[in-house]
Amino acid sequence: MTDQPTLFDLHSPASDLPDGAHHRSAWLDIAQQRWIVAQYAAWAKGPVPPHSPVIHGHPMSVSMLCLGWHWTPGRYTRRAVDVNNAPVLPVPDWLVDLGRRAVAETTGDAALAASYTPDVALVNHYPDTAKMGMHRDADERSDAPVVSLSIGDTCRFRFGNAETRNRPYTDLWLASGDLFVFGGPARRNYHGVTKVYPNTGPYDLEIHGRLNITLRQTGKKG
Ligand SMILES: O=C(O)CCC(=O)C(=O)O
Ligand SMILES: [Fe+2]
Numbered sequence: 001m002t003d004q005p006t007l008f009d010l011h012s013p014a015s016d017l018p019d020g021a022h023h024r025s026a027w028l029d030i031a032q033q034r035w036i037v038a039q040y041a042a043w044a045k046g047p048v049p050p051h052s053p054v055i056h057g058h059p060m061s062v063s064m065l066c067l068g069w070h071w072t073p074g075r076y077t078r079r080a081v082d083v084n085n086a087p088v089l090p091v092p093d094w095l096v097d098l099g100r101r102a103v104a105e106t107t108g109d110a111a112l113a114a115s116y117t118p119d120v121a122l123v124n125h126y127p128d129t130a131k132m133g134m135h136r137d138a139d140e141r142s143d144a145p146v147v148s149l150s151i152g153d154t155c156r157f158r159f160g161n162a163e164t165r166n167r168p169y170t171d172l173w174l175a176s177g178d179l180f181v182f183g184g185p186a187r188r189n190y191h192g193v194t195k196v197y198p199n200t201g202p203y204d205l206e207i208h209g210r211l212n213i214t215l216r217q218t219g220k221k222g
Helices: 030-043 093-107 110-115
Strands: 021-024 063-067 070-072 075-077 120-126 132-135 146-152 155-159 170-174 179-182 191-196 210-216
Touching: 021 093, 030 063, 030 120, 030 146, 030 210, 063 070, 093 110, 093 146, 093 179, 093 210, 155 179
Parallel strands: none
Antiparallel strands: 021 179, 063 120, 070 075, 120 210, 132 191, 146 179, 146 210, 155 170, 155 191
């Protein structure tokens, strides 16, 4: 029990975050979260099922579902080259709209929000013991922000600096419905998920573990 987040931990000060990184708690209400879980169930039926990408010979502990473009380490392709070579589903318009609202509300930059057109969504499902090592989202040519939505179990999220996987970094807790946006000077900062806290999500969501959606703009043409 000692490694469960305490009430104090859950209110980690957002002011610790570097410029360009923003955290909004409970940004999605429970009805929106439930609806997104239902969309996930539909996406997971295919044509490309969730899969664990292999990095340096090791499968990731998360299972990933891609919309818009398929991600494999280092590149985006239209077909799921490492799964079944089927074309991935498009990014739905409601998700693009949600991304624009997220950018507008966190950055206050209306022009940036209006031009934000995420063409890929990576949907990661974290079972109880899954983690994601410190990495940079660096396979996109565009500097447009990354918008991240969390649903289900709470995780400990580590947001660091652009140079190394090590300190300085900020640990914060992403709970169900939370929004995290990183762009501008923080767009290439290292980040990762160091722990998921089992059974901490809303009891009435039809998902076990944690779901995270990141929206990105690849900068790729057609
Ligand atoms: O699960 C998260 O909160 C972060 C996911 C992430 O960093 C990624 O998909 O690149
Ligand atoms: Fe990432």
